[in-house]
Amino acid sequence: MKRVIFSFLLSAVPPFLLQAQTNVALIGSDPLWAGVEQNVGRPFPRLISIGLPNVYVGESTTFPSLDTLLRYSSPQDLHQVFPERFYGQLNARFGLLSLGVRVFERHHIRVSGEGMMEGFVEIPRDLPDLILNGNAPYIGDTLDLGIRLRFQSYDRYTLDYVWAAPQYSLGAAIHYYRGWTTVNLMPDQFGLYTHDTTLHLTLMSDATLAATADTALVREWADGNVDSLNVMLDRRSPIGNGIGFSIGGRVRLLGFLNLSGNWANVGTIKWRTGSVYRIKSSYTFRGLDVADVLHNDTAAVQSVIDSVKTAFTPTFSHTSFSTPTTQRFFLRADIVFDQFSFLPVGFVLAGEKNARWRLTYGAYLNMAFLPPLSMTFSASYRPLGVKGRSYKTAAPNINWGLMLHGHIAKVFSYYVGTDNVPWRGIFRGQWDRFRHLDVTAGFALHFGARNPYYKLRIYTDEPR
Amino acid sequence: MKERILFVLLVIGGWWLMGCQPDWNVAADRPPRYAVPLLHGSVSAADIIDTIGERQKVKTAQDGLVSLVFRASTRSKTAEEAFSLPSLPLVLAPGVSTYPVPSFSGVQIYRIDCKGGFLRIVLQQPSAGPLQVTVESPSIVKDNVPFSFSSEVASVNGMVQLDTSVSLQGYTISVPQSSPALTINHSVVDVSTHVPVIPTMFSVVFDSLKFRYMEFSLGTDYTLESFRDTVKIDLMEHIKEGNLFMRDPSLILEVVNEMGAPVKLGFSNVTAYAAATGQSITFLSPLPSLFVNMDPAPGRGDTTYFRYRIDTTNSNLRDVLSLLASEIRYQSLVTMLPTGGTGFVEDTSKVTVTASLHIPLYGYANVTMEKEFEASFTEDMGSMDSLVLYLQLKSDFPLSAEGQLYMVDSQGVVFDSLFAQSGPSLVISPATVALDGTVLQQGVTFMKIAIGRQRAQRLKRLAKLRAVMMLGLHNAASPVAEMKIFDSYRMAIQLSAEITPDL
Numbered sequence: 001m002k003r004v005i006f007s008f009l010l011s012a013v014p015p016f017l018l019q020a021q022t023n024v025a026l027i028g029s030d031p032l033w034a035g036v037e038q039n040v041g042r043p044f045p046r047l048i049s050i051g052l053p054n055v056y057v058g059e060s061t062t063f064p065s066l067d068t069l070l071r072y073s074s075p076q077d078l079h080q081v082f083p084e085r086f087y088g089q090l091n092a093r094f095g096l097l098s099l100g101v102r103v104f105e106r107h108h109i110r111v112s113g114e115g116m117m118e119g120f121v122e123i124p125r126d127l128p129d130l131i132l133n134g135n136a137p138y139i140g141d142t143l144d145l146g147i148r149l150r151f152q153s154y155d156r157y158t159l160d161y162v163w164a165a166p167q168y169s170l171g172a173a174i175h176y177y178r179g180w181t182t183v184n185l186m187p188d189q190f191g192l193y194t195h196d197t198t199l200h201l202t203l204m205s206d207a208t209l210a211a212t213a214d215t216a217l218v219r220e221w222a223d224g225n226v227d228s229l230n231v232m233l234d235r236r237s238p239i240g241n242g243i244g245f246s247i248g249g250r251v252r253l254l255g256f257l258n259l260s261g262n263w264a265n266v267g268t269i270k271w272r273t274g275s276v277y278r279i280k281s282s283y284t285f286r287g288l289d290v291a292d293v294l295h296n297d298t299a300a301v302q303s304v305i306d307s308v309k310t311a312f313t314p315t316f317s318h319t320s321f322s323t324p325t326t327q328r329f330f331l332r333a334d335i336v337f338d339q340f341s342f343l344p345v346g347f348v349l350a351g352e353k354n355a356r357w358r359l360t361y362g363a364y365l366n367m368a369f370l371p372p373l374s375m376t377f378s379a380s381y382r383p384l385g386v387k388g389r390s391y392k393t394a395a396p397n398i399n400w401g402l403m404l405h406g407h408i409a410k411v412f413s414y415y416v417g418t419d420n421v422p423w424r425g426i427f428r429g430q431w432d433r434f435r436h437l438d439v440t441a442g443f444a445l446h447f448g449a450r451n452p453y454y455k456l457r458i459y460t461d462e463p464r
Numbered sequence: 465m466k467e468r469i470l471f472v473l474l475v476i477g478g479w480w481l482m483g484c485q486p487d488w489n490v491a492a493d494r495p496p497r498y499a500v501p502l503l504h505g506s507v508s509a510a511d512i513i514d515t516i517g518e519r520q521k522v523k524t525a526q527d528g529l530v531s532l533v534f535r536a537s538t539r540s541k542t543a544e545e546a547f548s549l550p551s552l553p554l555v556l557a558p559g560v561s562t563y564p565v566p567s568f569s570g571v572q573i574y575r576i577d578c579k580g581g582f583l584r585i586v587l588q589q590p591s592a593g594p595l596q597v598t599v600e601s602p603s604i605v606k607d608n609v610p611f612s613f614s615s616e617v618a619s620v621n622g623m624v625q626l627d628t629s630v631s632l633q634g635y636t637i638s639v640p641q642s643s644p645a646l647t648i649n650h651s652v653v654d655v656s657t658h659v660p661v662i663p664t665m666f667s668v669v670f671d672s673l674k675f676r677y678m679e680f681s682l683g684t685d686y687t688l689e690s691f692r693d694t695v696k697i698d699l700m701e702h703i704k705e706g707n708l709f710m711r712d713p714s715l716i717l718e719v720v721n722e723m724g725a726p727v728k729l730g731f732s733n734v735t736a737y738a739a740a741t742g743q744s745i746t747f748l749s750p751l752p753s754l755f756v757n758m759d760p761a762p763g764r765g766d767t768t769y770f771r772y773r774i775d776t777t778n779s780n781l782r783d784v785l786s787l788l789a790s791e792i793r794y795q796s797l798v799t800m801l802p803t804g805g806t807g808f809v810e811d812t813s814k815v816t817v818t819a820s821l822h823i824p825l826y827g828y829a830n831v832t833m834e835k836e837f838e839a840s841f842t843e844d845m846g847s848m849d850s851l852v853l854y855l856q857l858k859s860d861f862p863l864s865a866e867g868q869l870y871m872v873d874s875q876g877v878v879f880d881s882l883f884a885q886s887g888p889s890l891v892i893s894p895a896t897v898a899l900d901g902t903v904l905q906q907g908v909t910f911m912k913i914a915i916g917r918q919r920a921q922r923l924k925r926l927a928k929l930r931a932v933m934m935l936g937l938h939n940a941a942s943p944v945a946e947m948k949i950f951d952s953y954r955m956a957i958q959l960s961a962e963i964t965p966d967l
Contacts, residue, residue, distance in 0.1 A: 130496075131496065132496055133496050133497070134496035134497040134498040134499070134964075135497075135498055135499050136496075136497035136498060136499040136962050137497070139499055194499055197854075197856070197958075198501060198504070198856075198958050198960060199499045199500060199501050199854070199960035199961075199962075200501050200504075201500065201501065285500075285501060286501050286504040286505075287500075287501035287502045287503045287504045287958075287959065287960070288502065288503055288504075289503075289504065289505045290503050290504065290505035290506070290507055290511075290957045291505055291507060291511055293503060294507060294511055294512070294514075295511075295514075
């Protein structure tokens, strides 16, 4: 079953060959309505803000192409060049509507609804290493072969509140999640140990496959019927509930430094019914028994196969289970001189957690020459990406982003941008570069009086 | 809808991957190497010996001493094969109802339980009308009902003719031992006049009789079988030279008589033959002639048993084996003796002769064995770049072995050998064993055998494998110090491989 899942994943993941997924441009820009991921602790620009439909789709991965893998197929190279785990993810948000109101001067309340889709897969480096180099270089070691994956889709309804002062603001949001569907493969352990001298092989497994699907469908999928995944995902009514929170804030320091931080979408969804398979076992293969071979026992091979099957027979339960939501944080520092407020420069440390935290450093330059058209250029660097030598098919570590945003008629605002502009694809016709996909776009309406707390000030007296 | 979009993305990704056309040649010079276990476990002396050949078996004494047993077994003809009953015709005379049972080959039959055969009734008589023919016999009974035949036979052209056979299956034919005669009542009557008729020819014939059980008396010797047999000592066939001393071998002759009659067996021409030297070896007294008289089996289903042991106390068997005898041959004559009363046989009754050579593994040996066997690689070895085998043996046996496996082509030319050097290599290290058989230190051997691509290619020429093995069974102190092999001794085997497939 693992083999089928692995082969399916391996065939499905490479299109997410993306390096960015940092939201640096998004964070650095001022797109006004991008949900709690931008900063829950920031006030609205005017009295009333209405968020219109917006979208964010981001993919990222550290998966190299097969060509690249083959080029670095010696164990030393693989371990030098590639991280311990290859990682790919797909996240999407579909903002439907939000309504925000500033009340009693400093208080801001907003409600919003979004559709969320999160998916990631994590393949240990040891797995392609085993295929490419075999287990002979790893005698006495355990190879980690556990693939982790999660896909889930849910709706998120948010009520958030911001308290603002001239030099700082604080915000918090609570989320209510309505889960639609999920598939989780979570091996706490799935490894192959090759013993010293005897070369005995021990396969260890403590893995759980949990899905909101009928048992039969999950079995079909595990048996290689890819179409059944489609059926599993095509759900007509939600079967999960959960709650979460986001917090954020910002502060002005030293007259020219804006610090802001945000921790968003921290929550859990409990799926009421699902199919949970668990395989917790280990089996040591010592070769065929000499006595069986001497006595020409042809059933010996089948006996080994049966033993493996028996050892790794999953236990099934039809029960509820929980999954965490994908959470993000960022810490941002902007250098802002009031006389050059149209040209801020900022630095960002951002992180995202699916299976584990993944960090990104970024910098951006915001050029707001004309109100209808502002531009934010960004550069981001992922330290956990593919490192070492450069090779043509791998994604670069440095990503260049561009976002366009602005106001039209002071009421209508828009933004559209990406954290990873496929420059080479655009200018050289190398369209395979468009594997990198990381885009966001949205619209909002703002009415009423200007909000004096929208931008942080250096003065402590009454806002202007 | 959004889920469907994701699914489409996944499928597109798969397509993209398939179109990626990775350059597999990049990695061709660095194929993967897999380390896998092939065999494990431990085997006893019995496990090993049982698999070497089919003829020898292993027997373990109470103290655990292991013996090799080579067995040859043969049997006489069954009673059914030995006693082929002839047709017995009886001419029925008017007014006579008692007919003596004829004897054949000195066998006087008293009772036959028939599993087959017929009573053929033949009549010929000129007559204008039909005749009523009746034959009855209280000597022939089935389920306590006497045999009875009655038929009205029509006249054809003034002649009444009858020739019919009645099955005797399930009938018992018995006669008194005091006067072995059958009682047969018969009559022929004219149907129209009810007047008895004396036919010109009227007879019955016991035809194709097959017995399930028979009682009889025998007046003279009746030869059942004369045969030769050979106890083949497989292991010795492959010994080319060397010293061998087994302390206490024995050859046991066993005879089982299922016949209800006394039997005489004569063993003669007991000789041995050594394949290594091509010489015949003579057994000393009391062999080569041995005669045995056996009592009859006491009852149906019973047997009588005779056992004769030839060992170092009454023969030169030990010397015969030291001369590397690979066969022991003998001749046997089985004769049934006069019964002196009533004897009996079942149809399957026979005399079985078994000769077993027991060789307790107690002694010393320094022998060179050689064996060739057919071998060829039908599998394509091209899918493998290299194979390295790792063999580890941990032995309790006070037995050393050096060997080599030569690969021979169809022209008989040796083109390769398992071990790199041309001569034998150490295969099994001997354990250090105390006088009482306690293993003081295991013998440990580790072998690494590499089969590279070129060597694998050469294996295509393989037609035969020639194994040469030098075995030593003795303790470290002296090559003629005797050792014992116990069934508690085991050899742990661990065979693993490092395989490099050719991608």
